[in-house]
Amino acid sequence: MIEGVVAADLFLHAALVTIAELRTYVAGHPRAKGVARLRRVVDLAEPKAESAMETRLRMLLVLAGLPRPEAQVSIRDVEGRFVGRPDLLYRRQRLAIEYDGGNHRDRLVDDNRRQNGLVGAGFRLLRFTAADVYGTPDRVASEVLSAISQHPQSRQLAR
Numbered sequence: 001m002i003e004g005v006v007a008a009d010l011f012l013h014a015a016l017v018t019i020a021e022l023r024t025y026v027a028g029h030p031r032a033k034g035v036a037r038l039r040r041v042v043d044l045a046e047p048k049a050e051s052a053m054e055t056r057l058r059m060l061l062v063l064a065g066l067p068r069p070e071a072q073v074s075i076r077d078v079e080g081r082f083v084g085r086p087d088l089l090y091r092r093q094r095l096a097i098e099y100d101g102g103n104h105r106d107r108l109v110d111d112n113r114r115q116n117g118l119v120g121a122g123f124r125l126l127r128f129t130a131a132d133v134y135g136t137p138d139r140v141a142s143e144v145l146s147a148i149s150q151h152p153q154s155r156q157l158a159r
Helices: 002-013 019-028 035-044 051-063 104-121 131-133 136-148
Strands: 082-084 088-092 095-099 125-127
Touching: 002 019, 002 035, 002 051, 019 035, 035 136, 051 088, 051 131, 051 136, 082 104, 095 104, 095 136, 104 125, 125 136, 131 136
Parallel strands: 095 125
Antiparallel strands: 088 095
């Protein structure tokens, strides 16, 4: 199922299909083989996901029983300045999550600035790699659960 969600996210993000079109297809084929699985894939799909690994990380969390995080949310400080757009976000808990891909070293300066901006705006940030997602998924889920279980910080997010 995870790879089905990965495929759906990629198609949605590339605007090759809309979530409405997928839902219409599922509704129009209630007895088709595999439609129950497809319905679940569509329910879990996220058009804002920007990479397959971001989707795999999100699915790791959801399948571990954690709440579904928001994807690619623009964060602004109290003065309204853009500070970053983390891959995943638990807004109420003020927790941002980033997937660091293979080209991460090439983007280190930008990533550090975004991290500093998010922390300055009162967010905590967790970072994960493919080694985490594939090698220690239970640890990833445990770290995120621990972080979202903590009380949100008191700074206010600009609306």
